[in-house]
Amino acid sequence: MCPIKKFIPLIFCLSLLMGQGTMNGFGLGHFYENQGITSAGNGLNSLVPGFQSDVSLSNPSTWHHLKYTHLSLSYSGDENTISDLPLLNRYSGLSYASWIVPIKSKGSFGLALVPYADQRITLTDTDTTSFIAFEDTLSLLKSFDRSGGIMAFKVGTSYLFRENLSVGLSVDMLFGSSRQNESIFFDGSSIIQTSRTRYSGVLAEVFISLARQEKINLFASVKQTLRGLDGIYTEKHLFDDANGNGYHDYGNPLDFPLPDSVSAKNEIRLSGIHKPKQFSFGVQSKLNKQTSISFEFSTIKDKGTIPSSLTLPINNWIDHSNDIKLSLVRFPNDISLDLVDKISFRTGLMYKSHTLALSNAIVSEVGGSLGFGFKFKAVGNQVDLNYYLGKRNYSDIFYKTEIIQQMQVGVSLGDIWFVKRRQK
Amino acid sequence: MKSLFFNMNLLGVFILSISSWQCEDNRIEADLSHLLLSMDTVSIDLISFSSYRVAPNLGSNDRLYLGTKNSLDVPLAFIGIKDHYYWSNSLDSTVTVDSLHFILYSSDSLLTQTSTPNLYFNPDSQFNESKSTYLDFVGYSIADWESIGQPNVIVNTDTSGIFTYTELVWDIMSIDSMLTDTVDSNLIRNFAIQLNNSDTNFIELFSREATSGDGPMDPKVKMYYRQNIEINEDSTFLDTSNVTIYSFGDISIIDPGSIDAESINLGLSNGIGLRSLVSISFDSASIPEGSLIRKALLSLPIDTSGSSDGYNIIVDPIDESVDTADVVFETDPYLGIGYPYRISSDIENGMFIISLKSFLQNITLGNETNLGFKVIANEKNDPFESINFDIENESAKPVLKIIYVSN
Numbered sequence: 001m002c003p004i005k006k007f008i009p010l011i012f013c014l015s016l017l018m019g020q021g022t023m024n025g026f027g028l029g030h031f032y033e034n035q036g037i038t039s040a041g042n043g044l045n046s047l048v049p050g051f052q053s054d055v056s057l058s059n060p061s062t063w064h065h066l067k068y069t070h071l072s073l074s075y076s077g078d079e080n081t082i083s084d085l086p087l088l089n090r091y092s093g094l095s096y097a098s099w100i101v102p103i104k105s106k107g108s109f110g111l112a113l114v115p116y117a118d119q120r121i122t123l124t125d126t127d128t129t130s131f132i133a134f135e136d137t138l139s140l141l142k143s144f145d146r147s148g149g150i151m152a153f154k155v156g157t158s159y160l161f162r163e164n165l166s167v168g169l170s171v172d173m174l175f176g177s178s179r180q181n182e183s184i185f186f187d188g189s190s191i192i193q194t195s196r197t198r199y200s201g202v203l204a205e206v207f208i209s210l211a212r213q214e215k216i217n218l219f220a221s222v223k224q225t226l227r228g229l230d231g232i233y234t235e236k237h238l239f240d241d242a243n244g245n246g247y248h249d250y251g252n253p254l255d256f257p258l259p260d261s262v263s264a265k266n267e268i269r270l271s272g273i274h275k276p277k278q279f280s281f282g283v284q285s286k287l288n289k290q291t292s293i294s295f296e297f298s299t300i301k302d303k304g305t306i307p308s309s310l311t312l313p314i315n316n317w318i319d320h321s322n323d324i325k326l327s328l329v330r331f332p333n334d335i336s337l338d339l340v341d342k343i344s345f346r347t348g349l350m351y352k353s354h355t356l357a358l359s360n361a362i363v364s365e366v367g368g369s370l371g372f373g374f375k376f377k378a379v380g381n382q383v384d385l386n387y388y389l390g391k392r393n394y395s396d397i398f399y400k401t402e403i404i405q406q407m408q409v410g411v412s413l414g415d416i417w418f419v420k421r422r423q424k
Numbered sequence: 425m426k427s428l429f430f431n432m433n434l435l436g437v438f439i440l441s442i443s444s445w446q447c448e449d450n451r452i453e454a455d456l457s458h459l460l461l462s463m464d465t466v467s468i469d470l471i472s473f474s475s476y477r478v479a480p481n482l483g484s485n486d487r488l489y490l491g492t493k494n495s496l497d498v499p500l501a502f503i504g505i506k507d508h509y510y511w512s513n514s515l516d517s518t519v520t521v522d523s524l525h526f527i528l529y530s531s532d533s534l535l536t537q538t539s540t541p542n543l544y545f546n547p548d549s550q551f552n553e554s555k556s557t558y559l560d561f562v563g564y565s566i567a568d569w570e571s572i573g574q575p576n577v578i579v580n581t582d583t584s585g586i587f588t589y590t591e592l593v594w595d596i597m598s599i600d601s602m603l604t605d606t607v608d609s610n611l612i613r614n615f616a617i618q619l620n621n622s623d624t625n626f627i628e629l630f631s632r633e634a635t636s637g638d639g640p641m642d643p644k645v646k647m648y649y650r651q652n653i654e655i656n657e658d659s660t661f662l663d664t665s666n667v668t669i670y671s672f673g674d675i676s677i678i679d680p681g682s683i684d685a686e687s688i689n690l691g692l693s694n695g696i697g698l699r700s701l702v703s704i705s706f707d708s709a710s711i712p713e714g715s716l717i718r719k720a721l722l723s724l725p726i727d728t729s730g731s732s733d734g735y736n737i738i739v740d741p742i743d744e745s746v747d748t749a750d751v752v753f754e755t756d757p758y759l760g761i762g763y764p765y766r767i768s769s770d771i772e773n774g775m776f777i778i779s780l781k782s783f784l785q786n787i788t789l790g791n792e793t794n795l796g797f798k799v800i801a802n803e804k805n806d807p808f809e810s811i812n813f814d815i816e817n818e819s820a821k822p823v824l825k826i827i828y829v830s831n
Contacts, residue, residue, distance in 0.1 A: 022452060087450050122449065125456040133465050133719075133827045140463060142456040184461045184829060191716055191829040193461055237789075238461075238716035238829060256716075257785050315458035397454070 021080040021089060021118075022394070022402055023363070026356070027306060027317025028199075028229070028274055029119035029149055029178075032095070034321065034352060036388040037369055038114075039074040039096035040410025043346035043386055044325050044369045047207070047219035047282035048294035050346055051412070052380065053331040057098055059219060060156035061168030061207035063108035068379045068414035069101045079405040091120070095408060098154075101417060105160070108168075112154040119149045119178045121313050131186070141185045144313045145246070148178035150199050150229070158207070168207035174229055175200050181246060182311055194236040194248065197310065201229030201274065219282040219296075228272035228304060235309075237262035274304040290333060296325040302357075314397075319357035325350045332375040344373035346386065361396035367404065379414035386410075460831045463718075468824040470705035471722075473690045473815055476751040476758075479557035480697035483675040484803040486634040488528070488643075490541050490619045490676070491626030494808040496695045500561065501541075501629075501676040502551040503528075503643045505613040510667045511604050513649050522648045524603070526594040526615060528575070529630040529641040533587040537577045539624035541617040543594045544569035547602055549612045553673035557697075559754060561677050566616050570599055574621070589641065592629070596645070613645075631674045633804075643671040678807060688751055691727075692737060692801040693810030700813065701742075701758065703796040704780075704824055708788045715788065715830040720781040725820040727812040728774040735811055736802035737776050740766040741783050742795040758798045765792075768802055771811065775820065784826070 023030035037043060038058055041051040049056045054065040057072060076095035081088050093115065100110035125142040132138075153175065158168035177198045183190040205223040212218055236248065239262075243251035248259050278300035286292045301320040306312065327348030333341035352365040367390025374383045388406040482489070489498040505526075513519040526543060546569045551560075575592040582588050596603070605611055619627065630641040638644075648666045655661050680696040692698055704722070711717070722739070740760025748757065760766055765783040769776065786792040801811070815822055 022454075025452070025454065082452070085453070087452060089450055089452070091449070122451045123454045123456060124451045126453045131463050133463070134467075134825050138463070142459050142461065143451070144456055144459060182459055182461055182831070184459075184463065186463070187718070191461065191718065193831050237714065238831065240716060240718065257782070257789065261786060261791055262789060311459060314454055 021078065021091075021121075021404070022082070022314075022397070023392070024118050024121040024146075025123060025312070025314035027302075027312060029117035029121075029146075031117050031318075032115045033300075034318075034354065034365075035078070035118070036367060036390060036404060036406040037076070037095075037371075037386050037408050039072070040076075040371065040384040040386045040408035041072055041074065041096075041373065041382065041412055043329065043371045044327050044348035044350055044388075045282075045294060045296065045329070045346075046298070046325075047221060047280055047296055048217075048284045048327070049292075050327065050329050052382075053290075057096070057100075057112075059168060059207050059209070059221070060108065060110060060158045060170050061166045061209040061219070063100050063110055063156065063158045063168065064102050064105055064160050064166060066100060066102040066108065066380075066414075069099070069417040070380070070412050070414050072096065072098045072100070072410060072412040074384075074408055074410035076406060076408045081403040081405075083401055083403060096410070100156075107159045108157060110154075110156045112152075112156065114152050114154065115149060116152040116172075116174055116176070117150040119146050121146050123313050138186045143183050143185065143190075144311075145181040145183075146178055146313055148176060150174050150176035152203075164211035166209045168209070170205045170207070171226070172203040172205065173200075174203065180311060183241070189244065190241045191238055192241050192246070192248070193238050195311070196234045196236075197231040197270070199229055199231050202226040203276065205278070215286040217284040217286075219280075219284070221278070221280045223276060223278035223280075223300070225275040225277065225303075229274035231270035231273050231310065233268040233270050233310060235265050235268075237265070268309060270307055270310055272304050273306050273310065274302060277301050277303060291328070291330045293328050294326070296323075296327075298323050316356045316358045316361075318354045318363075321352060321354045323350060323352040332373070334375075334380075342375050344375065344382075344384075346371040346373070350390070356396070359396050361394070363392060363394050365390050365392040365404075367391065371408075377414075379416070380412075381414055382410075382412040384408075384410040384412070461829060462831070463827065463829050466711055466826045466828070468704060468706055468710065468826070469821055471822045471824065472703045473700060473813060473822075474751075475688050475690050475698060475700045476753065477680075477688060478697040478699060478753045478756045479559045480678050480680055480695055480807065481555065481557050481675070482678055482694065482803075482807055483553035483556065483673070484633055485676065485694070485807060486631055486804055488617070488629040488631045488674055488676050489627070489678070489807070490617060490629075491624065493626050494695070495681065496808055497679045497681070498676045499618065499679065500564075500566070501617050501674065502556075503615045503617070503674040504551070504553075504672045505615065505643075505645050506669055506672045507611075507613075508667070508669045510647060510669065513647065515604060515606070516651075518652045520650045521597070521600065522650060523595070524597045524600055525646045526572075526596045526644075527646060528592040528617070528643050530590040530592065530628065531630070532590055532628070533579060535577055535579070535590045535592075535627075536623075537574055539622045539627065540574050540577060540592055541622065541627060542574055542620045543572040543596075544616040544618065545572060545596070545599050545602060546570070546614045546616065547605060547608055547611050548614065549610075550614045550616070551673070551675055551677075553675050556675055556677065557754070558677055558679040566618065569616060570602065572596060572599065631676075632671045638668075638670045643674055645669045689810075689812050690815060691810055691812035692799065693807070694801045694803060694805055695807035696810065698810060699756065699758075699801075700799040701796050702739075702799050704794070706784060706787065706794055706824065708790065711788060711826065711828050712830040713788075715828045717781050717785045717788070717826055717828045719827040720779060720784045720824065722778050722780050722822075722824045723820070724776040724822050725814040725817045726771050726774050726776055727814040730810065730812055732809070733771055733773065735771045735805055735809065736768055737771065737778075737811075738766060738768040738800050738802055739778050739780070740798045740800070741792065742798055745795050756798075760798050761792075774814075780824065
């Protein structure tokens with residue numbers, strides 16, 4: 001376990017790198033579920049097993065099929081290209097971390113830390129506007145920067161009720177914060193309105209896995225909001241960023257007014273800004289002992305209300321989304337000594353459709369993924385590599401197409417935990 | 425061991441993979457018309473003026489004046505010379521003071537001895553540089569002062585023969601005993617200059633404020649001396665040297681003449697102690713709450729017939745309100761806040777324009793209260809010059825123009 005301890009801090013450090021995509025500008029940001037692959041070990045699948053035969057990392061009702069305790073980490077590099085402009089954005093960060101403990105093949109317990117919404121974005125207005133102030137004509141350029149995001153700490157468990165029926169539960173505790181900088185540039189410097197929002201909320205998701213026949217497995221989940229995502233919103237006083245560093249500070253030349261001359265405004269509680277309700281269904285058909293095809297459908301509606309006091313980078317948010325996934329997975333043969341048999345293969349196609357709340361415009365995405373995994377050692381250690389290529393179409397943004405590429409690298413290490421080892 | 429080696433290799437591949445990814449962050453263009461930040465302007469022309477007079481004090485002026493100019497009389501100027509341990513040289517048996525000179529400087533190349541003032545000495549405290557006014561010297565006489573007479577005038581040129589400055593040098597060896605009086609425990613080396621027998625009715629000299637620190641043009645006393653320094657029992661060394669002792673304060677006492685409270689102009693003058701108050705109708709509700717002032721320029725038209733460009737004016741917000749109808753005072757009753765709101769600017773093209781952004785913003789933030797502004801002439805201005813505000817000018821009314829951003 002020593003190497004794991006060494007690279008966990010490294011991954012966390014690297015996950016702080018800046019980046020953005022257009023979807024980050026909608027509402028509370030880009031929900032990670034809409035960002036291609038959820039983890040390198042899973043591939044496109046969410047409910048349907050893709051990590052190991054009968055195991056999906058993001059479906060607790062399958063966790064008890066694990067033979068060993070697993071620590072899984074996944075790191076994602078994303079690239080968004082707006083071809084009309086052309087404009088390229090790349091970013092990377094931790095995409096999945098989990099620790100899952102199977103309990104005598106009857107149940108399981110797991111903890112996971114995953115990004116929930118990525119809010120990083122820097123926008124500039126498409127047009128410069130003119131303003132006549134007394135005898136001067138001033139050119140104004142607006143911009144909006146937002147950084148931060150929301151994370152989810154998941155506590156999951158599963159229980160095998162019958163040989164063919166298991167139920168899982170995941171409680172997702174959402175937390176995070178963001179900093180918004182709304183600015184207007186003219187006459188040599190920017191006037192900036194800084195605000196901060198701290199988020200917290202609790203979601204719950206119930207999972208069911210049902211083996212209908214030997215070769216058919218059914219999966220379903222329902223996600224419900226236990227406590228809607230609330231935001232504690234704090235707005236700072238406007239300041240003239242004379243030193244151009246984006247912060248209200250004492251740099252040279254001095255920002256105006258001086259930081260100590262303004263007092264903080266009262267915090268505003270923004271209640272229920274995100275209340276997702278999701279239903280997902282999946283079916284897996286095993287073609288043979290190692291290969292399966294699967295189909296997943298998911299629909300999610302956000303019943304939250306975003307108040308006008310929370311300024312959004314792009315003045316819209318996703319009201320509801322539907323997605324369909326079709327995938328083919330070939331799992332490794334655990335007992336084979338052939339190297340090729342230790343390699344897993346995952347591929348799939350996905351279609352997503354997001355409907356925006358204010359304009360009813362559709363953001364659609366078509367994508368495909370291709371991934372490989374290598375299983376080694378008896379405890380089922382696994383290294384996974386997954387690539388996703390998608391094309392996103394926007395109907396009401398002045399550029400129409402965004403190409404998304406995502407590369408995920410995952411490491412999963414198995415071990416026997418909580419067993420007293422005999423001294424040699 | 426084998427397992428550890430494998431895990432380390434695995435870790436290496438993983439780190440290489442993620443570190444080879446280069447992040448890139450480019451701004452995306454989007455319609456931001458929904459952002460609430462907006463710019464607006466407000467123009468305030470509800471501005472009232474009043475003027476008042478105080479007894480003038482020229483202590484911080486960079487010139488010493490004597491004589492009469494523009495109907496203002498300066499009968500007397502004082503210069504105080506610092507205490508210094510070299511004053512005890514004349515009491516030291518090893519020291520021989522060869523010469524002792526009191527020196528003033530002028531930028532007038534045509535100055536002749538006949539147009540110079542007389543110098544007087546008095547060993548008692550006579551003035552306060554920052555407070556003394558003509559009211560302290562009504563009926564005052566320097567008849568009992570020690571008269572030293574007129575100076576030698578030395579006109580200096582550079583190596584090209586171009587005039588640099590004129591020195592007025594008085595030999596004060598005759599009063600060295602008074603300058604080094606050990607009996608007087610409160611000896612203040614006060615000098616006064618007065619035009620008595622000169623052929624001119626006005627003279628202008630450099631004061632200690634003309635140059636920063638102990639500058640080359642400051643009033644001073646220069647002492648040349650010799651000192652026998654004993655090296656050993658058989659030999660001594662004769663050292664010839666000099667020391668310069670500068671002034672601790674200087675002031676011209678200006679008499680503004682008779683003051684008619686009814687005829688006080690709306691203007692400024694250091695010579696007659698004329699100051700003004702400007703009241704601007706601005707409070708925290710003048711612009712939307714939470715707004716940021718980007719520019720706030722107060723424009724006051726100046727009557728160009730009596731003033732010139734470059735006249736520097738100071739604006740200082742009033743710290744405490746004064747409940748009085750009087751317009752003539754011995755000392756200024758209106759106290760300004762000073763730093764960081766005290767600001768100054770020059771008159772340009774008949775307009776005095778100054779930024780009040782910082783103070784007005786702090787009014788909107790609730791940090792300051794608008795009690796009006798004290799407007800005074802910079803003490804470096806020529807005290808014999810005055811300016812009048814042209815508030816009746818229809819083409820250029822006094823106005824405060826504010827550009828602000830709100831959300």
